[in-house]
Amino acid sequence: xxxxxxxxxxxxxxxxxxxxxxxxxxxxxxxxxxxxxxxxxxxxxxxxxxxxxxxxxxxxxxxxxxxxxxxxxxxxxxxxxxxxxxxxxxxxxxxxxxxxxxxxxxxxxxxxxxxxxxxxxxxxxxxxxxxxxxxxxxxxxxxxxxxxxxxxxxxxxxxxxxxxxxxxxxxxxxxxxxxxxxxxxxxxxxxxxxxxxxxxxxxxxxxxxxxxxxxxxxxxxxxxxxxxxxxxxxxxxxxxxxxxxxxxxxxxxxxxxxxxxxxxxxxxxxxxxxxxxxxxxxxxxxxxxxxxxxxxxxx
Ligand code: RIB
Ligand code: NA
Numbered sequence: 337x338x339x340x341x342x343x344x345x346x347x348x349x350x351x352x353x354x355x356x357x358x359x360x361x362x363x364x365x366x367x368x369x370x371x372x373x374x375x376x377x378x379x380x381x382x383x384x385x386x387x388x389x390x391x392x393x394x395x396x397x398x399x400x401x402x403x404x405x406x407x408x409x410x411x412x413x414x415x416x417x418x419x420x421x422x423x424x425x426x427x428x429x430x431x432x433x434x435x436x437x438x439x440x441x442x443x444x445x446x447x448x449x450x451x452x453x454x455x456x457x458x459x460x461x462x463x464x465x466x467x468x469x470x471x472x473x474x475x476x477x478x479x480x481x482x483x484x485x486x487x488x489x490x491x492x493x494x495x496x497x498x499x500x501x502x503x504x505x506x507x508x509x510x511x512x513x514x515x516x517x518x519x520x521x522x523x524x525x526x527x528x529x530x531x532x533x534x535x536x537x538x539x540x541x542x543x544x545x546x547x548x549x550x551x552x553x554x555x556x557x558x559x560x561x562x563x564x565x566x567x568x569x570x571x572x573x574x575x576x577x578x579x580x581x582x583x584x585x586x587x588x589x590x591x592x593x594x595x596x597x598x599x600x601x602x603x604x605x606x607x608x609x610x611x612x613x614x615x616x617x618x619x620x621x622x623x624x625x626x627x628x629x630x631x632x633x634x635x
Pocket of ligand 1: 350374375430476583586587
């Protein structure tokens with residue numbers, strides 16, 4: 337189909353510096369030259385899915401500026417449809433990212449244009465949501481817009497995937513619509529509270545399933561993922577790789593999972609494919625520029 341997946345979420349310019357170690361409070365460290373590359377959880381997921389062959393439309397906002405152009409070009413060259421992208425009178429969102437030699441990242445996001453996404457913007461795309469196979473939502477946009485997308489998808493009987501990143505409070509109705517809810521261990525802990533800090537992946541996934549979503553995926557970074565449905569809880573191992581830059585690896589996973597679900601895979605098969613897409617992405621710098629094609633994942 338022309339639009340298999342509608343992605344609702346953020347688009348950011350990633351301003352990336354490599355540092356030997358992160359500065360402590362009050363400390364200054366010198367890092368590498370600045371790299372600017374296309375990112376943002378929503379745009380990342382859209383590009384990841386499109387590069388794997390899914391028909392994707394992105395629903396979000398960028399500024400009328402150089403960073404906005406960078407994002408539109410990255411999405412368009414991956415084949416993402418961008419006619420639902422709004423351009424408010426605010427700068428494109430920015431992510432300040434530091435990457436350490438082990439490939440780990442830490443990120444501060446300034447939302448900019450992403451913060452202007454409204455329920456009316458979602459409503460304007462109701463017809464494309466209704467004909468899609470999967471609606472994929474992440475939370476670097478205002479919660480009312482994210483919840484509206486989930487609500488429209490449910491009303492149209494469209495499968496809804498939510499990446500609870502960064503974490504925010506969901507309604508019981510929204511939770512019940514998710515198939516799957518995708519979280520990492522931090523986000524799982526946020527949803528479940530402190531008593532789960534020592535729980536392993538399968539225990540987290542089962543506890544999350546009890547909150548009401550139709551299915552759950554807990555991503556475990558280099559250790560793979562856990563998939564939980566009412567029938568069974570399964571662990572998916574990740575291939576061993578040497579990470580260069582883990583920025584956006586979760587988005588590579590989420591976009592790949594949505595692409596395979598929209599192509600008709602079962603959740604577990606989709607997750608097995610998605611851990612390979614994410615593993616490839618961490619071996620290359622940046623978020624969107626590092627996402628593999630279908631042929632690369634199969635190889
Ligand atoms: O998930 C990674 C992304 O988080 C980065 O691309 C950055 O823009 C932030 O949104
Ligand atoms: Na990468």
